[in-house]
Amino acid sequence: MPDNPHAPEIPGFVETATLIRPRPEEGAKDRTMVLNMGPQHPSTHGVLRVVLEIDGETVVKCVPDIGYLHTGIEKTCEAKFWQQVVPLTDRIDYLCPMTNNLCYCLAGEKLLQIEIPERAQWMRVLLNELTRLNSHLVWLGTHAMDIGALTVFLYTFREREEILRIFEHVSGQRMMTSYFRIGGLALDPPRDFFSSVQALIKILPEKIDEYENLLTGNPIFINRLKGVGYLSAEDAVSLGVTGPPLRASGVDWDLRRDMPYTSYEKFQFEVPVSSDGDVWARYLVRLKEMRESVKICQQALDGMPSGPIKADAPHVVLPDREKMKTQMEALIYHFKIVTEGFQVPAGEVYQSVESPRGEMGYYAVSDGTAKPYRVHMRNPSFATLQALETMCMGRLIADVVAVIGSIDIVLGEIDR
Amino acid sequence: MTDALLTKDAVFEGLSGNIAIQALRAALPDAIVNGKFDRGELTLVISADHIRAACRTLQQAGYNFFEDVTCVDWYPVEPRFQVTYHILSHKLKERVRLHAMVGSIDPSIDSITPIWPAANFYEREVWDLFGVRFNGHPGLRRIMMPEEWEGHPLRKDYPVEGYR
Numbered sequence: 001m002p003d004n005p006h007a008p009e010i011p012g013f014v015e016t017a018t019l020i021r022p023r024p025e026e027g028a029k030d031r032t033m034v035l036n037m038g039p040q041h042p043s044t045h046g047v048l049r050v051v052l053e054i055d056g057e058t059v060v061k062c063v064p065d066i067g068y069l070h071t072g073i074e075k076t077c078e079a080k081f082w083q084q085v086v087p088l089t090d091r092i093d094y095l096c097p098m099t100n101n102l103c104y105c106l107a108g109e110k111l112l113q114i115e116i117p118e119r120a121q122w123m124r125v126l127l128n129e130l131t132r133l134n135s136h137l138v139w140l141g142t143h144a145m146d147i148g149a150l151t152v153f154l155y156t157f158r159e160r161e162e163i164l165r166i167f168e169h170v171s172g173q174r175m176m177t178s179y180f181r182i183g184g185l186a187l188d189p190p191r192d193f194f195s196s197v198q199a200l201i202k203i204l205p206e207k208i209d210e211y212e213n214l215l216t217g218n219p220i221f222i223n224r225l226k227g228v229g230y231l232s233a234e235d236a237v238s239l240g241v242t243g244p245p246l247r248a249s250g251v252d253w254d255l256r257r258d259m260p261y262t263s264y265e266k267f268q269f270e271v272p273v274s275s276d277g278d279v280w281a282r283y284l285v286r287l288k289e290m291r292e293s294v295k296i297c298q299q300a301l302d303g304m305p306s307g308p309i310k311a312d313a314p315h316v317v318l319p320d321r322e323k324m325k326t327q328m329e330a331l332i333y334h335f336k337i338v339t340e341g342f343q344v345p346a347g348e349v350y351q352s353v354e355s356p357r358g359e360m361g362y363y364a365v366s367d368g369t370a371k372p373y374r375v376h377m378r379n380p381s382f383a384t385l386q387a388l389e390t391m392c393m394g395r396l397i398a399d400v401v402a403v404i405g406s407i408d409i410v411l412g413e414i415d416r
Numbered sequence: 417m418t419d420a421l422l423t424k425d426a427v428f429e430g431l432s433g434n435i436a437i438q439a440l441r442a443a444l445p446d447a448i449v450n451g452k453f454d455r456g457e458l459t460l461v462i463s464a465d466h467i468r469a470a471c472r473t474l475q476q477a478g479y480n481f482f483e484d485v486t487c488v489d490w491y492p493v494e495p496r497f498q499v500t501y502h503i504l505s506h507k508l509k510e511r512v513r514l515h516a517m518v519g520s521i522d523p524s525i526d527s528i529t530p531i532w533p534a535a536n537f538y539e540r541e542v543w544d545l546f547g548v549r550f551n552g553h554p555g556l557r558r559i560m561m562p563e564e565w566e567g568h569p570l571r572k573d574y575p576v577e578g579y580r
Contacts, residue, residue, distance in 0.1 A: 049519055070560040074545075075579060079576050097478070237481055237506075240534025251506070258509050349455055350502050350513060352483070364489055365499065378484040386537050399481055 026164030032060055035397070039068045043146045043208040043401040046411030050388070050400065057396050062389045069415035077375040082108055083182055085128050085375060090167060090176040093413040095138055098124075098131040099355040101180040104375075107351040108182035108259055109361040112264065114313045118305040120184040121263040126197065126300035127170070128262075129351075133204070134163045135356035135408075137288050143283070143405035144215060145222050152214050158205050162200050168189040169193060183317035185308035194301060202298045208290055215283075225280040229391040229403035232277060239390065240383035242290060243358025245407055248282040250275035266303075267296050271281075279406040286408075316342050341370030350378075357381050357408055377416060381409040417567035420454040427451035427458070434458065435505075436512040439477035444469055446571075459512060465517040468552075470524040471501070471514075475531055479505040479512060482532035485539055487546040491572040496520040497548050501528070516568035527556075 032055045039047040047068035053061035073092060077085045089104045090097040102124055109116060141156035164174040169181035170189050179186050197414045215221050227289065236249040245251060254271040256264045272288035274281035310317045318337055319330035336342075347366040352361035358380025365374040384407045417539045421430045430572055431437055431453060432522050440448055440460065447466035483502040487569055490496055496518040504511045518525050527550035529535045539550040540559040547568035558565065 015563075060558060065560075067560040072569060075576060113455065166466070240482055240532070254507050258506075289561050347454055348459070348500075348513075349457060350484075350511065359483065359503070361484060363484065374488045376484070378485040378486075382537060383534055386534060 030365070035110055037400070044404060044411075045409055048385075048404070048409065048411055048414075050404075052392075052397065052400065053286075054397060057398075059392045059395055059397060062392045062400065064384070064385050066411070069411050071416065073416045074375055074377070077372055079371065081252060081370050082372060083341065085372060086174065086181065087178045089377075090178055090274040092379070092410065093355065093357075093360075093410050094175055095135040095410055096131045096144055096356050097175060097177045097381060098127045098179065099353060101178060102128055102262065103353045103355075103362045104364075105171070105180045105182050106353065107284075107349050107364040108344070109311075109368050110351055111347055111364060112313070112316060112347045113163050113345075114183060114311045114316060115183055116311050117308045118263070119307045119388065120309045120311075122300050122304050123185055123189065123309065124180060124262045125264060125267065126297055126304070127167075129296045129300070130163055130166065132293045132356045133297075134160055136286050136293075137163070138357070139286065139405075139408045142210060143408070144221070146401050147221060147407045149215060149221055151217065152211055154215070155207070155211060159200075159204065166193070166196055166200065168235070169196065179319070181310075183313055184308075188236055188309055194209055194304065195333075197297065198301055201294050201301070204294050205291065208287065208294075212287065216287075224398075224402055225283060225406075226278060227411070228395065228399045229281045229406060230278050230411055231387055231391050233275075235387065235390055236277075241358070241387050242380050242383065243354070243356070244282055244285045245384055245387070246358065247271065247273045248285045249277040255352055255359060261274055261351070261353055267299050269296050279402050282406045285302050343368060343370050344372075353380070355380055357410065357413070358384060377413075379413045379416070381407070381411075382414045385409060385414060420452070422452050422454065424448065425453045427453050427460075431458065432453045434510075435508060436474055436479060436510075437462070438458050439473050440470060443473040445515055457511070459515060461515045461517070463520055464525050467499075467501075467514070467516045468528055468531065471503070471528045471531050474503055474512065474514075478507050479503045479510075481506055482528070482534045483511070485528070485542060487542045487548055487570075489546060489570065489572045491520075494519060497546060499542065499548060518548055521523055522549075523547060524551055526551050527553040527568050529553050544568070547571065 032053050035052045035054055037052055038044040047063040051063045052059055073088050076088060086101055089100040092099055101199050133178045137156040137160040141153035144152040167177050168174045170193055171177040212398040231249050236246050252273045257271055269292045272285045274285050314333050319334050323330040326336050326399045345368040348359055348365040351363060352359050360380055361378035363376040364372055367373040392400050417478045420547055421427045444466055446463050447470050448460055449463050450461035460500050481504040483504050486500050489496040490498060497518040499518055501514040516525055527539055539553055542548050543556050544558040
């Protein structure tokens with residue numbers, strides 16, 4: 001292959017194309033072969049391409065190649081008004097749209113320094129935990145399917161459908177909800193919203209028991225998962241792993257408890273931690289997390305305060321329809337916000353939340369205009385993917401599938 | 417909400433108990449160029465030559481978890497690129513943000529991948545999208561864009577629709 005004229009002159013630079021051939025200069029033996037896994041592979045959960053160098057069936061080297069889903073969302077954000085970015089954040093991580101909405105809105109609110117009413121905060125907690133359940137249900141179904149337990153997928157998607165129905169009911173959209181706004185919520189929740197959530201979380205614990213009945217005692221499932229993909233606590237911290245994989249490696253860190261946001265400090269819940277550090281531990285941690293999420297939902301339902309759902313900040317929050325028709329100022333504010341956005345004071349903030357996959361962070365920079373100067377997303381899957389090589393080294397190819405499933409990657413979030 | 421401290425001296429005085437500032441001032445007296453404490457977040461501007469030493473100092477001071485490296489392009493202001501680091505301490509439950517300013521001619525800065533392997537992908541991303549090189553990075557190549565891509569898309573002088 002001719003040398004790429006665009007390749008930077010950097011010592012140690014290796015083009016991705018050359019990764020698919022064995023490179024003897026790095027000590028690869030003649031008997032190793034290179035296997036290309038993905039980007040079109042059902043167990044890579046999207047368009048992840050992993051280049052594996054294998055000796056027999058043992059993985060010697062494993063290089064993830066990403067970028068197939070890069071859509072330039074960070075660049076697009078710079079051309080939108082602050083409020084118009086919210087729908088883009090859904091599309092980053094399509095399994096937990098509300099978490100992304102929340103993180104972006106919190107960053108915007110921190111820049112604007114506006115206070116959000118209690119009811120909106122509790123609604124955000126409730127919807128976030130439902131999103132976590134939604135995401136974990138998809139993870140459980142697809143992870144078990146990768147391992148070969150096809151039944152669980154049908155069970156988890158049955159409950160996920162109920163959650164999506166609630167999302168559609170509250171926001172008008174099943175997946176790309178865009179329900180949160182800078183300054184509160186888009187709409188008051190519909191009248192029978194709380195009763196439908198109550199009906200769902202009442203049955204969820206026994207449904208989780210049902211999944212556990214299918215998997216936790218299943219000897220095939222246990223053999224495929226136990227001792228696979230070990231990650232020590234030191235490695236997890238130094239490789240930037242967050243969320244359930246970090247807690248499964250024995251690091252007791254959850255942003256909801258340790259750096260609370262949107263009134264999580266008012267909720268009682270446990271943070272499941274395991275010190276085993278393997279795929280099995282991650283499975284158990286996530287299942288316990290689902291049970292804790294149900295508890296948080298119940299507390300949010302029981303203690304849901306009444307009151308407004310939008311902040312008292314007329315220059316940021318769109319006025320009520322009724323006020324718009326009767327008050328001149330409301331009409332003017334509405335016209336101004338819709339046509340020219342609202343100006344955000346110059347500054348920069350970093351806001352992080354605990355997404356189902358780990359630490360989701362938004363770094364937003366404002367230069368004082370109505371459009372963000374820079375929005376950067378710190379995505380949990382992106383960092384966790386770096387640990388893939390450590391977890392797969394010296395294991396079988398079949399274990400790579402189990403490990404990818406256990407870190408619960410979403411490629412939309414990695415590539416943005 | 418605490419008041420913003422917008423100058424280096426005000427930050428040194430107002431946050432004299434902060435572990436990150438203490439450690440950096442003790443180990444690298446001329447590393448901190450500027451600082452601010454705004455909206456409850458501490459930002460320290462580190463001179464670009466000292467970034468690796470500063471990160472090592474912070475790691476030893478208990479800021480154990482690397483979160484994020486990114487960049488902001490302040491085109492046409494010089495120095496143009498503001499490389500931004502977010503570093504967290506699990507023990508102190510505190511976060512510190514470091515800035516390092518890099519000029520537009522052959523922009524480069526020391527890589528911190530030897531300190532935190534987690535920075536690997538993030539630095540590749542900054543190289544890919546901003547064109548800031550990281551010296552000492554183990555495999556600096558494009559990560560999002562195809563290898564033969566021309567230009568660095570997140571720069572402010574790169575049109576949103578791309579070059580036609």
